[in-house]
Amino acid sequence: MSPRRWSMRTLLPALAVVALAACSPATSEDTGASGTGSAGSGGTVTVLAAASLTEPLTALAEAYEQDHDGVRVALSFGSSTTLAQQIAEGAPVDVYASAGESALDLLPADAAQDGGRATIARNTVEIATPPDNPGGVAGLQDLADRDLDVVLCAETVPCGKAADEVLERAGISPHVVSREVDVKATLTKVTLGEADAAMVYHSDVVSAGSDVTGVEIPDADNVTLTYPLLWFSTDPDVVGFAQYVTGDAGRAALEKAGFLAP
Amino acid sequence: MTPRRPGPTRLALLAPAALAVALVVLPMLGLLARTDWGALGTHLRAPVVWPAIRLSVLTTLVTVALCFVLGTPLAWLLSRARGAVATWLRALMTVPVVLPPVVGGVALLMAFGRRGVVGRPVFEAFGVSLPFTPTAVVLAQLFVSMPFFVLAVEGAMRSVDERYDAVAATLGASPLRIFTRVALPLAGPGILSGAALAWARALGEFGATITFAGNFAGTTQTAPLAVYVALQNDPQAAIALSLAMLLVSLLVLGLLRGRWLR
Numbered sequence: 195m196s197p198r199r200w201s202m203r204t205l206l207p208a209l210a211v212v213a214l215a216a217c218s219p220a221t222s223e224d225t226g227a228s229g230t231g232s233a234g235s236g237g238t239v240t241v242l243a244a245a246s247l248t249e250p251l252t253a254l255a256e257a258y259e260q261d262h263d264g265v266r267v268a269l270s271f272g273s274s275t276t277l278a279q280q281i282a283e284g285a286p287v288d289v290y291a292s293a294g295e296s297a298l299d300l301l302p303a304d305a306a307q308d309g310g311r312a313t314i315a316r317n318t319v320e321i322a323t324p325p326d327n328p329g330g331v332a333g334l335q336d337l338a339d340r341d342l343d344v345v346l347c348a349e350t351v352p353c354g355k356a357a358d359e360v361l362e363r364a365g366i367s368p369h370v371v372s373r374e375v376d377v378k379a380t381l382t383k384v385t386l387g388e389a390d391a392a393m394v395y396h397s398d399v400v401s402a403g404s405d406v407t408g409v410e411i412p413d414a415d416n417v418t419l420t421y422p423l424l425w426f427s428t429d430p431d432v433v434g435f436a437q438y439v440t441g442d443a444g445r446a447a448l449e450k451a452g453f454l455a456p
Numbered sequence: 457m458t459p460r461r462p463g464p465t466r467l468a469l470l471a472p473a474a475l476a477v478a479l480v481v482l483p484m485l486g487l488l489a490r491t492d493w494g495a496l497g498t499h500l501r502a503p504v505v506w507p508a509i510r511l512s513v514l515t516t517l518v519t520v521a522l523c524f525v526l527g528t529p530l531a532w533l534l535s536r537a538r539g540a541v542a543t544w545l546r547a548l549m550t551v552p553v554v555l556p557p558v559v560g561g562v563a564l565l566m567a568f569g570r571r572g573v574v575g576r577p578v579f580e581a582f583g584v585s586l587p588f589t590p591t592a593v594v595l596a597q598l599f600v601s602m603p604f605f606v607l608a609v610e611g612a613m614r615s616v617d618e619r620y621d622a623v624a625a626t627l628g629a630s631p632l633r634i635f636t637r638v639a640l641p642l643a644g645p646g647i648l649s650g651a652a653l654a655w656a657r658a659l660g661e662f663g664a665t666i667t668f669a670g671n672f673a674g675t676t677q678t679a680p681l682a683v684y685v686a687l688q689n690d691p692q693a694a695i696a697l698s699l700a701m702l703l704v705s706l707l708v709l710g711l712l713r714g715r716w717l718r
Contacts, residue, residue: 275688275689276687279688279691343585343588345588348671348685348688349689350689351688371588371672372588372669372670372671373670373671373673373685374671375666375684375685379666383587386565386571387570387571388565388569388570388571388587389588
């Protein structure tokens with residue numbers, strides 16, 4: 195055998211193992227943060243938050259870490275539903291922020307009894323299109339055009355439920371080509387230009403900047419979600435970060451990211 | 457020889473070995489333990505299950521057929537090729553095995569998406585776009601499973617003695633005839649196990665599929681995607697579907713027994 199001739203007997207099973215192991219699903223940030231410990235373990239605050247909060251909470255966590263020496267804020271973003279499920283299954287968490295209240299049903303009833311709860315923001319649904327708006331979407335009614343490829347969030351996650359509610363109330367059934375696992379995945383299909391329109395949150399359109407064009411939905415047809423923030427312990431770092439997010443700094447960051455005041 | 461008592465060396469090996477077994481076996485037992493056996497039939501009839509299984513079966517069969525049609529000639533050429541080009545080609549064909557599937561999905565979007573290198577001219581000329589179609593599911597599966605097929609078949613064809621080629625050639629057989637009458641039959645078992653490996657990999661495909669093909673029941677939501685989404689609102693349906701896939705995996709392994717488990 196020449197040296198560059200790979201032995202199939204050794205290579206293939208090894209490769210098979212590598213590849214089959216690599217095909218397990220992961221949430222957008224994976225669960226890397228959850229392993230790092232819970233309240234009181236060396237000043238790490240573990241935060242699980244709705245994907246739509248990615249930009250403001252990332253900024254807030256960085257600012258908080260800079261102001262508080264030795265405190266680390268570990269963030270993990272995903273669909274509120276997936277994260278609530280992970281918490282219910284025992285994922286380490288100190289702070290949880292959900293888009294809308296529906297995912298809270300998945301948490302144990304007494305989950306936040308040692309900590310607290312506050313509403314940090316509100317959000318509405320908005321249509322996002324690629325920057326050049328190839329489908330010429332000007333309003334909600336245009337989504338009824340069967341030639342448009344529309345992407346929504348999965349029925350199970352808050353942004354999908356909200357989009358379904360808006361569409362149902364307007365009596366529109368668009369040509370939906372995909373239902374993505376969270377709002378950022380939904381938005382990505384539009385920023386990449388693969389879909390003509392997606393229904394996401396107003397804040398996502400703001401965060402995406404020039405990568406998308408937003409088409410607003412009038413209040414009368416829209417739904418508003420509130421964003422509850424739950425913290426699960428009395429650890430000073432945890433409470434400190436929760437207060438930071440619910441306080442003026444948090445309010446400012448959330449409004450800058452396109453969220454409405456609670 | 458008297459039976460040896462487990463000495464410290466033996467124990468030192470036994471502990472990690474047992475842990476390795478536990479790491480692999482416990483999750484599967486967990487799946488069985490959390491299954492609601494009494495209601496399994498009901499859960500298997502959940503609306504998410506059947507379209508996903510049907511799509512998975514259809515797309516993976518098409519994938520394996522294409523692997524055979526396209527991959528076998530490639531494997532044959534590689535098995536008889538000498539020189540740098542073949543070496544590089546072989547390495548290139550192996551990349552998807554080690555590439556994270558999500559990256560594969562992104563790469564597929566960049567190539568075949570509506571704005572992709574190949575996808576854009578096709579979309580502009582014919583108005584056809586691949587993402588969000590069952591064809592995209594097959595492409596994603598082909599990308600991840602073709603290497604397994606080609607490597608396995610090439611290995612089998614290498615072991616076909618080249619003197620057979622020479623003898624067939626002296627008897628006047630054309631290269632094509634040598635391929636179909638000599639190489640194919642002799643590499644038959646290798647082709648079968650390559651097909652089984654490719655099929656198993658295609659069946660488990662998640663990352664590239666959800667990234668490139670999206671997630672829509674009946675169109676692009678394969679069984680692994682359905683498991684992931686169902687876990688959010690119907691965990692028992694997710695478990696039932698997982699169980700079905702575990703069963704299929706065991707079946708494939710059973711068919712491969714004697715080739716890989718010897």
